Amino acid sequence: MNRRTFLVKSGGLLLGSLLGSGIPVSAEVCIPQAAAKPRIALIIDDIGFNLNRARRFLEADIPITFSVLPRLCWSEESALALHAKGHEIMLHQPMEPFSTAVDPGPGAIFVDDRPERIQHVVAENIARLPNVVGVNNHMGSKYTQRPQKMGQALDEVRSRGLFFVDSLTTGHSAAYACARKMGMSAIRRDLFLDNRRDVLSILGQLRRLRQLAVRYGSAIGIGHPRPATAEAIMRFRESPEGRNAAFVYISQLL
Known part of the structure:
Protein backbone atom coordinates (compact mmCIF):
# COMPACT_ATOMS: atom_id res chain seq x y z
CA MET A 1 0.00 0.00 0.00
CA GLN A 33 -13.76 19.87 -5.51
CA ALA A 34 -12.22 22.79 -7.37
CA ALA A 35 -14.47 25.83 -7.53
CA ALA A 36 -16.30 26.11 -10.85
CA LYS A 37 -15.36 29.02 -13.09
CA PRO A 38 -17.99 31.77 -13.51
CA ARG A 39 -19.89 31.21 -16.75
CA ILE A 40 -20.22 33.95 -19.36
CA ALA A 41 -22.55 33.77 -22.37
CA LEU A 42 -21.96 36.24 -25.19
CA ILE A 43 -24.63 37.07 -27.77
CA ILE A 44 -23.72 39.00 -30.91
CA ASP A 45 -26.86 40.63 -32.31
CA ASP A 46 -27.68 42.19 -35.69
CA ILE A 47 -26.09 39.49 -37.83
CA GLY A 48 -27.20 39.51 -41.46
CA PHE A 49 -25.87 42.77 -42.88
CA ASN A 50 -22.27 41.69 -43.43
CA LEU A 51 -20.81 38.21 -43.11
CA ASN A 52 -17.18 39.38 -42.90
CA ARG A 53 -17.84 41.36 -39.73
CA ALA A 54 -19.45 38.32 -38.14
CA ARG A 55 -16.49 36.12 -39.10
CA ARG A 56 -14.10 38.34 -37.11
CA PHE A 57 -15.61 36.98 -33.92
CA LEU A 58 -14.57 33.46 -34.87
CA GLU A 59 -10.97 34.48 -34.15
CA ALA A 60 -11.82 34.66 -30.45
CA ASP A 61 -12.13 30.85 -30.52
CA ILE A 62 -14.79 30.74 -27.78
CA PRO A 63 -18.48 29.78 -27.78
CA ILE A 64 -20.60 32.68 -29.07
CA THR A 65 -24.32 32.75 -29.77
CA PHE A 66 -25.09 34.71 -32.94
CA SER A 67 -28.53 36.32 -33.28
CA VAL A 68 -29.51 36.81 -36.92
CA LEU A 69 -31.92 39.42 -38.24
CA PRO A 70 -34.46 37.99 -40.72
CA ARG A 71 -34.88 38.73 -44.41
CA LEU A 72 -31.58 40.53 -45.02
CA CYS A 73 -29.16 39.85 -47.87
CA TRP A 74 -26.80 37.81 -45.69
CA SER A 75 -29.21 36.38 -43.11
CA GLU A 76 -29.42 32.79 -44.31
CA GLU A 77 -25.80 32.54 -45.44
CA SER A 78 -24.59 33.95 -42.11
CA ALA A 79 -26.66 31.45 -40.14
CA LEU A 80 -25.28 28.57 -42.22
CA ALA A 81 -21.66 29.74 -42.08
CA LEU A 82 -21.59 30.44 -38.33
CA HIS A 83 -23.39 27.24 -37.46
CA ALA A 84 -20.91 25.31 -39.62
CA LYS A 85 -18.18 26.61 -37.31
CA GLY A 86 -20.05 25.12 -34.35
CA HIS A 87 -21.77 28.23 -33.02
CA GLU A 88 -25.32 28.64 -31.76
CA ILE A 89 -27.86 30.54 -33.89
CA MET A 90 -30.88 32.56 -32.74
CA LEU A 91 -33.50 34.60 -34.58
CA HIS A 92 -33.19 38.30 -33.75
CA GLN A 93 -36.91 39.09 -34.02
CA PRO A 94 -37.59 42.77 -34.83
CA MET A 95 -40.27 44.38 -32.66
CA GLU A 96 -41.78 47.84 -32.56
CA PRO A 97 -39.81 50.52 -30.68
CA PHE A 98 -41.29 53.65 -29.15
CA SER A 99 -39.53 55.96 -31.59
CA THR A 100 -41.38 56.21 -34.89
CA ALA A 101 -38.18 57.57 -36.42
CA VAL A 102 -36.49 54.17 -36.04
CA ASP A 103 -37.21 51.36 -38.48
CA PRO A 104 -36.97 47.89 -36.85
CA GLY A 105 -36.41 46.38 -40.30
CA PRO A 106 -38.01 43.61 -42.37
CA GLY A 107 -39.92 40.89 -40.58
CA ALA A 108 -40.94 43.22 -37.74
CA ILE A 109 -44.08 42.91 -35.61
CA PHE A 110 -46.12 45.83 -34.22
CA VAL A 111 -48.57 46.31 -31.38
CA ASP A 112 -51.40 47.14 -33.81
CA ASP A 113 -50.90 43.91 -35.78
CA ARG A 114 -53.62 41.29 -35.63
CA PRO A 115 -52.64 38.07 -33.80
CA GLU A 116 -52.79 36.16 -37.09
CA ARG A 117 -50.22 38.46 -38.71
CA ILE A 118 -47.89 38.32 -35.71
CA GLN A 119 -47.93 34.55 -35.65
CA HIS A 120 -47.45 34.31 -39.41
CA VAL A 121 -44.51 36.75 -39.46
CA VAL A 122 -42.70 35.09 -36.54
CA ALA A 123 -43.28 31.62 -37.98
CA GLU A 124 -41.93 32.68 -41.38
CA ASN A 125 -38.89 34.38 -39.86
CA ILE A 126 -38.02 31.20 -37.98
CA ALA A 127 -38.57 29.05 -41.06
CA ARG A 128 -36.27 31.20 -43.19
CA LEU A 129 -33.27 30.82 -40.86
CA PRO A 130 -31.54 27.44 -40.64
CA ASN A 131 -30.41 25.89 -37.35
CA VAL A 132 -32.27 28.33 -35.07
CA VAL A 133 -32.44 27.21 -31.42
CA GLY A 134 -33.83 30.35 -29.79
CA VAL A 135 -35.17 33.88 -30.26
CA ASN A 136 -34.41 37.28 -28.79
CA ASN A 137 -35.97 40.65 -29.50
CA HIS A 138 -34.47 43.32 -31.74
CA MET A 139 -35.56 46.75 -30.46
CA GLY A 140 -39.12 46.33 -29.11
CA SER A 141 -39.16 48.96 -26.37
CA LYS A 142 -42.87 49.48 -27.15
CA TYR A 143 -43.83 45.94 -28.12
CA THR A 144 -42.20 44.08 -25.20
CA GLN A 145 -44.17 46.12 -22.65
CA ARG A 146 -47.43 44.52 -23.87
CA PRO A 147 -47.91 41.08 -22.27
CA GLN A 148 -50.78 40.17 -24.58
CA LYS A 149 -48.79 40.98 -27.71
CA MET A 150 -45.74 39.16 -26.37
CA GLY A 151 -47.90 36.12 -25.75
CA GLN A 152 -49.01 36.12 -29.38
CA ALA A 153 -45.40 36.22 -30.60
CA LEU A 154 -44.06 33.74 -28.07
CA ASP A 155 -46.76 31.22 -28.86
CA GLU A 156 -45.00 30.58 -32.18
CA VAL A 157 -41.61 30.36 -30.48
CA ARG A 158 -42.88 27.88 -27.91
CA SER A 159 -44.66 25.72 -30.49
CA ARG A 160 -41.29 25.10 -32.18
CA GLY A 161 -39.51 24.17 -28.96
CA LEU A 162 -37.26 27.24 -29.01
CA PHE A 163 -36.08 29.26 -26.01
CA PHE A 164 -36.42 33.02 -25.57
CA VAL A 165 -33.92 35.66 -24.41
CA ASP A 166 -35.27 39.02 -23.30
CA SER A 167 -32.82 41.61 -24.65
CA LEU A 168 -34.28 44.11 -22.15
CA THR A 169 -34.33 47.09 -24.49
CA THR A 170 -36.56 48.71 -21.88
CA GLY A 171 -36.63 48.34 -18.13
CA HIS A 172 -40.41 47.89 -18.37
CA SER A 173 -40.22 44.80 -20.57
CA ALA A 174 -42.81 42.11 -19.81
CA ALA A 175 -41.24 39.63 -22.24
CA TYR A 176 -39.32 37.45 -19.78
CA ALA A 177 -42.20 37.23 -17.29
CA CYS A 178 -44.60 36.37 -20.11
CA ALA A 179 -42.32 33.60 -21.42
CA ARG A 180 -41.95 32.08 -17.96
CA LYS A 181 -45.69 32.24 -17.38
CA MET A 182 -46.13 30.29 -20.62
CA GLY A 183 -43.76 27.60 -19.32
CA MET A 184 -40.98 28.43 -21.76
CA SER A 185 -37.22 28.22 -21.29
CA ALA A 186 -36.32 31.89 -20.98
CA ILE A 187 -33.61 34.16 -19.62
CA ARG A 188 -32.65 37.88 -19.58
CA ARG A 189 -29.47 39.64 -20.62
CA ASP A 190 -27.37 41.33 -17.95
CA LEU A 191 -25.34 43.92 -19.86
CA PHE A 192 -25.05 45.54 -23.24
CA LEU A 193 -21.35 45.51 -24.06
CA ASP A 194 -20.92 48.18 -26.69
CA ASN A 195 -23.26 51.11 -26.19
CA ARG A 196 -19.96 52.99 -26.25
CA ARG A 197 -18.03 51.77 -29.26
CA ASP A 198 -14.40 52.02 -28.20
CA VAL A 199 -12.32 49.01 -27.18
CA LEU A 200 -11.47 50.20 -23.66
CA SER A 201 -15.12 50.87 -22.77
CA ILE A 202 -16.15 47.45 -24.06
CA LEU A 203 -13.35 45.83 -22.07
CA GLY A 204 -14.71 47.57 -18.99
CA GLN A 205 -18.16 46.12 -19.67
CA LEU A 206 -16.69 42.64 -20.10
CA ARG A 207 -14.99 42.96 -16.72
CA ARG A 208 -18.29 44.07 -15.18
CA LEU A 209 -19.94 41.07 -16.80
CA ARG A 210 -17.42 38.74 -15.22
CA GLN A 211 -18.01 40.33 -11.82
CA LEU A 212 -21.72 39.55 -12.20
CA ALA A 213 -20.86 36.00 -13.21
CA VAL A 214 -18.68 35.60 -10.11
CA ARG A 215 -21.52 36.87 -7.94
CA TYR A 216 -24.36 34.90 -9.51
CA GLY A 217 -22.58 31.99 -11.19
CA SER A 218 -23.33 33.19 -14.72
CA ALA A 219 -24.00 36.35 -16.73
CA ILE A 220 -25.13 37.28 -20.24
CA GLY A 221 -23.69 40.07 -22.37
CA ILE A 222 -25.02 41.32 -25.70
CA GLY A 223 -22.78 42.97 -28.29
CA HIS A 224 -22.91 43.82 -31.97
CA PRO A 225 -20.79 42.95 -35.03
CA ARG A 226 -18.40 45.86 -34.72
CA PRO A 227 -14.59 45.73 -35.03
CA ALA A 228 -14.12 47.26 -31.57
CA THR A 229 -16.38 44.63 -29.99
CA ALA A 230 -14.50 41.77 -31.63
CA GLU A 231 -11.15 43.25 -30.59
CA ALA A 232 -12.29 43.76 -26.98
CA ILE A 233 -13.58 40.19 -26.70
CA MET A 234 -10.26 38.79 -27.97
CA ARG A 235 -8.30 40.94 -25.53
CA PHE A 236 -10.56 39.98 -22.66
CA ARG A 237 -10.25 36.28 -23.44
CA GLU A 238 -6.45 36.55 -23.11
CA SER A 239 -6.60 38.56 -19.88
CA PRO A 240 -6.39 36.95 -16.41
CA GLU A 241 -10.12 37.62 -15.92
CA GLY A 242 -10.98 35.98 -19.22
CA ARG A 243 -8.78 32.94 -18.64
CA ASN A 244 -10.55 32.41 -15.33
CA ALA A 245 -14.03 32.39 -16.86
CA ALA A 246 -15.93 29.69 -18.71
CA PHE A 247 -17.46 30.92 -21.98
CA VAL A 248 -20.66 29.05 -22.82
CA TYR A 249 -23.55 29.15 -25.29
CA ILE A 250 -26.72 30.80 -24.06
CA SER A 251 -28.59 27.48 -24.13
CA GLN A 252 -26.19 26.14 -21.49
CA LEU A 253 -27.57 28.67 -18.97
CA LEU A 254 -31.20 27.63 -19.41
Whole structure:
Protein backbone atom coordinates (compact mmCIF):
# COMPACT_ATOMS: atom_id res chain seq x y z
CA MET A 1 0.00 0.00 0.00
CA ASN A 2 1.53 3.33 -1.00
CA ARG A 3 1.50 6.39 1.24
CA ARG A 4 -1.38 8.18 -0.59
CA THR A 5 -3.65 5.12 -0.48
CA PHE A 6 -2.87 4.66 3.23
CA LEU A 7 -3.72 8.28 4.02
CA VAL A 8 -7.01 8.20 2.08
CA LYS A 9 -8.14 4.96 3.71
CA SER A 10 -7.08 6.13 7.14
CA GLY A 11 -8.99 9.38 6.68
CA GLY A 12 -12.09 7.44 5.66
CA LEU A 13 -11.86 5.15 8.70
CA LEU A 14 -11.40 8.11 11.02
CA LEU A 15 -14.42 9.98 9.58
CA GLY A 16 -16.48 6.81 9.74
CA SER A 17 -15.58 6.37 13.40
CA LEU A 18 -16.52 9.97 14.15
CA LEU A 19 -19.91 9.38 12.55
CA GLY A 20 -20.39 6.40 14.82
CA SER A 21 -20.49 3.70 12.14
CA GLY A 22 -16.98 2.30 11.92
CA ILE A 23 -17.56 1.92 8.16
CA PRO A 24 -15.08 3.73 5.88
CA VAL A 25 -16.55 6.74 4.13
CA SER A 26 -15.84 6.99 0.39
CA ALA A 27 -12.66 8.94 -0.27
CA GLU A 28 -14.52 11.01 -2.86
CA VAL A 29 -16.49 12.67 -0.07
CA CYS A 30 -13.29 13.79 1.61
CA ILE A 31 -11.58 15.34 -1.41
CA PRO A 32 -12.66 18.98 -1.98
CA GLN A 33 -13.76 19.87 -5.51
CA ALA A 34 -12.22 22.79 -7.37
CA ALA A 35 -14.47 25.83 -7.53
CA ALA A 36 -16.30 26.11 -10.85
CA LYS A 37 -15.36 29.02 -13.09
CA PRO A 38 -17.99 31.77 -13.51
CA ARG A 39 -19.89 31.21 -16.75
CA ILE A 40 -20.22 33.95 -19.36
CA ALA A 41 -22.55 33.77 -22.37
CA LEU A 42 -21.96 36.24 -25.19
CA ILE A 43 -24.63 37.07 -27.77
CA ILE A 44 -23.72 39.00 -30.91
CA ASP A 45 -26.86 40.63 -32.31
CA ASP A 46 -27.68 42.19 -35.69
CA ILE A 47 -26.09 39.49 -37.83
CA GLY A 48 -27.20 39.51 -41.46
CA PHE A 49 -25.87 42.77 -42.88
CA ASN A 50 -22.27 41.69 -43.43
CA LEU A 51 -20.81 38.21 -43.11
CA ASN A 52 -17.18 39.38 -42.90
CA ARG A 53 -17.84 41.36 -39.73
CA ALA A 54 -19.45 38.32 -38.14
CA ARG A 55 -16.49 36.12 -39.10
CA ARG A 56 -14.10 38.34 -37.11
CA PHE A 57 -15.61 36.98 -33.92
CA LEU A 58 -14.57 33.46 -34.87
CA GLU A 59 -10.97 34.48 -34.15
CA ALA A 60 -11.82 34.66 -30.45
CA ASP A 61 -12.13 30.85 -30.52
CA ILE A 62 -14.79 30.74 -27.78
CA PRO A 63 -18.48 29.78 -27.78
CA ILE A 64 -20.60 32.68 -29.07
CA THR A 65 -24.32 32.75 -29.77
CA PHE A 66 -25.09 34.71 -32.94
CA SER A 67 -28.53 36.32 -33.28
CA VAL A 68 -29.51 36.81 -36.92
CA LEU A 69 -31.92 39.42 -38.24
CA PRO A 70 -34.46 37.99 -40.72
CA ARG A 71 -34.88 38.73 -44.41
CA LEU A 72 -31.58 40.53 -45.02
CA CYS A 73 -29.16 39.85 -47.87
CA TRP A 74 -26.80 37.81 -45.69
CA SER A 75 -29.21 36.38 -43.11
CA GLU A 76 -29.42 32.79 -44.31
CA GLU A 77 -25.80 32.54 -45.44
CA SER A 78 -24.59 33.95 -42.11
CA ALA A 79 -26.66 31.45 -40.14
CA LEU A 80 -25.28 28.57 -42.22
CA ALA A 81 -21.66 29.74 -42.08
CA LEU A 82 -21.59 30.44 -38.33
CA HIS A 83 -23.39 27.24 -37.46
CA ALA A 84 -20.91 25.31 -39.62
CA LYS A 85 -18.18 26.61 -37.31
CA GLY A 86 -20.05 25.12 -34.35
CA HIS A 87 -21.77 28.23 -33.02
CA GLU A 88 -25.32 28.64 -31.76
CA ILE A 89 -27.86 30.54 -33.89
CA MET A 90 -30.88 32.56 -32.74
CA LEU A 91 -33.50 34.60 -34.58
CA HIS A 92 -33.19 38.30 -33.75
CA GLN A 93 -36.91 39.09 -34.02
CA PRO A 94 -37.59 42.77 -34.83
CA MET A 95 -40.27 44.38 -32.66
CA GLU A 96 -41.78 47.84 -32.56
CA PRO A 97 -39.81 50.52 -30.68
CA PHE A 98 -41.29 53.65 -29.15
CA SER A 99 -39.53 55.96 -31.59
CA THR A 100 -41.38 56.21 -34.89
CA ALA A 101 -38.18 57.57 -36.42
CA VAL A 102 -36.49 54.17 -36.04
CA ASP A 103 -37.21 51.36 -38.48
CA PRO A 104 -36.97 47.89 -36.85
CA GLY A 105 -36.41 46.38 -40.30
CA PRO A 106 -38.01 43.61 -42.37
CA GLY A 107 -39.92 40.89 -40.58
CA ALA A 108 -40.94 43.22 -37.74
CA ILE A 109 -44.08 42.91 -35.61
CA PHE A 110 -46.12 45.83 -34.22
CA VAL A 111 -48.57 46.31 -31.38
CA ASP A 112 -51.40 47.14 -33.81
CA ASP A 113 -50.90 43.91 -35.78
CA ARG A 114 -53.62 41.29 -35.63
CA PRO A 115 -52.64 38.07 -33.80
CA GLU A 116 -52.79 36.16 -37.09
CA ARG A 117 -50.22 38.46 -38.71
CA ILE A 118 -47.89 38.32 -35.71
CA GLN A 119 -47.93 34.55 -35.65
CA HIS A 120 -47.45 34.31 -39.41
CA VAL A 121 -44.51 36.75 -39.46
CA VAL A 122 -42.70 35.09 -36.54
CA ALA A 123 -43.28 31.62 -37.98
CA GLU A 124 -41.93 32.68 -41.38
CA ASN A 125 -38.89 34.38 -39.86
CA ILE A 126 -38.02 31.20 -37.98
CA ALA A 127 -38.57 29.05 -41.06
CA ARG A 128 -36.27 31.20 -43.19
CA LEU A 129 -33.27 30.82 -40.86
CA PRO A 130 -31.54 27.44 -40.64
CA ASN A 131 -30.41 25.89 -37.35
CA VAL A 132 -32.27 28.33 -35.07
CA VAL A 133 -32.44 27.21 -31.42
CA GLY A 134 -33.83 30.35 -29.79
CA VAL A 135 -35.17 33.88 -30.26
CA ASN A 136 -34.41 37.28 -28.79
CA ASN A 137 -35.97 40.65 -29.50
CA HIS A 138 -34.47 43.32 -31.74
CA MET A 139 -35.56 46.75 -30.46
CA GLY A 140 -39.12 46.33 -29.11
CA SER A 141 -39.16 48.96 -26.37
CA LYS A 142 -42.87 49.48 -27.15
CA TYR A 143 -43.83 45.94 -28.12
CA THR A 144 -42.20 44.08 -25.20
CA GLN A 145 -44.17 46.12 -22.65
CA ARG A 146 -47.43 44.52 -23.87
CA PRO A 147 -47.91 41.08 -22.27
CA GLN A 148 -50.78 40.17 -24.58
CA LYS A 149 -48.79 40.98 -27.71
CA MET A 150 -45.74 39.16 -26.37
CA GLY A 151 -47.90 36.12 -25.75
CA GLN A 152 -49.01 36.12 -29.38
CA ALA A 153 -45.40 36.22 -30.60
CA LEU A 154 -44.06 33.74 -28.07
CA ASP A 155 -46.76 31.22 -28.86
CA GLU A 156 -45.00 30.58 -32.18
CA VAL A 157 -41.61 30.36 -30.48
CA ARG A 158 -42.88 27.88 -27.91
CA SER A 159 -44.66 25.72 -30.49
CA ARG A 160 -41.29 25.10 -32.18
CA GLY A 161 -39.51 24.17 -28.96
CA LEU A 162 -37.26 27.24 -29.01
CA PHE A 163 -36.08 29.26 -26.01
CA PHE A 164 -36.42 33.02 -25.57
CA VAL A 165 -33.92 35.66 -24.41
CA ASP A 166 -35.27 39.02 -23.30
CA SER A 167 -32.82 41.61 -24.65
CA LEU A 168 -34.28 44.11 -22.15
CA THR A 169 -34.33 47.09 -24.49
CA THR A 170 -36.56 48.71 -21.88
CA GLY A 171 -36.63 48.34 -18.13
CA HIS A 172 -40.41 47.89 -18.37
CA SER A 173 -40.22 44.80 -20.57
CA ALA A 174 -42.81 42.11 -19.81
CA ALA A 175 -41.24 39.63 -22.24
CA TYR A 176 -39.32 37.45 -19.78
CA ALA A 177 -42.20 37.23 -17.29
CA CYS A 178 -44.60 36.37 -20.11
CA ALA A 179 -42.32 33.60 -21.42
CA ARG A 180 -41.95 32.08 -17.96
CA LYS A 181 -45.69 32.24 -17.38
CA MET A 182 -46.13 30.29 -20.62
CA GLY A 183 -43.76 27.60 -19.32
CA MET A 184 -40.98 28.43 -21.76
CA SER A 185 -37.22 28.22 -21.29
CA ALA A 186 -36.32 31.89 -20.98
CA ILE A 187 -33.61 34.16 -19.62
CA ARG A 188 -32.65 37.88 -19.58
CA ARG A 189 -29.47 39.64 -20.62
CA ASP A 190 -27.37 41.33 -17.95
CA LEU A 191 -25.34 43.92 -19.86
CA PHE A 192 -25.05 45.54 -23.24
CA LEU A 193 -21.35 45.51 -24.06
CA ASP A 194 -20.92 48.18 -26.69
CA ASN A 195 -23.26 51.11 -26.19
CA ARG A 196 -19.96 52.99 -26.25
CA ARG A 197 -18.03 51.77 -29.26
CA ASP A 198 -14.40 52.02 -28.20
CA VAL A 199 -12.32 49.01 -27.18
CA LEU A 200 -11.47 50.20 -23.66
CA SER A 201 -15.12 50.87 -22.77
CA ILE A 202 -16.15 47.45 -24.06
CA LEU A 203 -13.35 45.83 -22.07
CA GLY A 204 -14.71 47.57 -18.99
CA GLN A 205 -18.16 46.12 -19.67
CA LEU A 206 -16.69 42.64 -20.10
CA ARG A 207 -14.99 42.96 -16.72
CA ARG A 208 -18.29 44.07 -15.18
CA LEU A 209 -19.94 41.07 -16.80
CA ARG A 210 -17.42 38.74 -15.22
CA GLN A 211 -18.01 40.33 -11.82
CA LEU A 212 -21.72 39.55 -12.20
CA ALA A 213 -20.86 36.00 -13.21
CA VAL A 214 -18.68 35.60 -10.11
CA ARG A 215 -21.52 36.87 -7.94
CA TYR A 216 -24.36 34.90 -9.51
CA GLY A 217 -22.58 31.99 -11.19
CA SER A 218 -23.33 33.19 -14.72
CA ALA A 219 -24.00 36.35 -16.73
CA ILE A 220 -25.13 37.28 -20.24
CA GLY A 221 -23.69 40.07 -22.37
CA ILE A 222 -25.02 41.32 -25.70
CA GLY A 223 -22.78 42.97 -28.29
CA HIS A 224 -22.91 43.82 -31.97
CA PRO A 225 -20.79 42.95 -35.03
CA ARG A 226 -18.40 45.86 -34.72
CA PRO A 227 -14.59 45.73 -35.03
CA ALA A 228 -14.12 47.26 -31.57
CA THR A 229 -16.38 44.63 -29.99
CA ALA A 230 -14.50 41.77 -31.63
CA GLU A 231 -11.15 43.25 -30.59
CA ALA A 232 -12.29 43.76 -26.98
CA ILE A 233 -13.58 40.19 -26.70
CA MET A 234 -10.26 38.79 -27.97
CA ARG A 235 -8.30 40.94 -25.53
CA PHE A 236 -10.56 39.98 -22.66
CA ARG A 237 -10.25 36.28 -23.44
CA GLU A 238 -6.45 36.55 -23.11
CA SER A 239 -6.60 38.56 -19.88
CA PRO A 240 -6.39 36.95 -16.41
CA GLU A 241 -10.12 37.62 -15.92
CA GLY A 242 -10.98 35.98 -19.22
CA ARG A 243 -8.78 32.94 -18.64
CA ASN A 244 -10.55 32.41 -15.33
CA ALA A 245 -14.03 32.39 -16.86
CA ALA A 246 -15.93 29.69 -18.71
CA PHE A 247 -17.46 30.92 -21.98
CA VAL A 248 -20.66 29.05 -22.82
CA TYR A 249 -23.55 29.15 -25.29
CA ILE A 250 -26.72 30.80 -24.06
CA SER A 251 -28.59 27.48 -24.13
CA GLN A 252 -26.19 26.14 -21.49
CA LEU A 253 -27.57 28.67 -18.97
CA LEU A 254 -31.20 27.63 -19.41
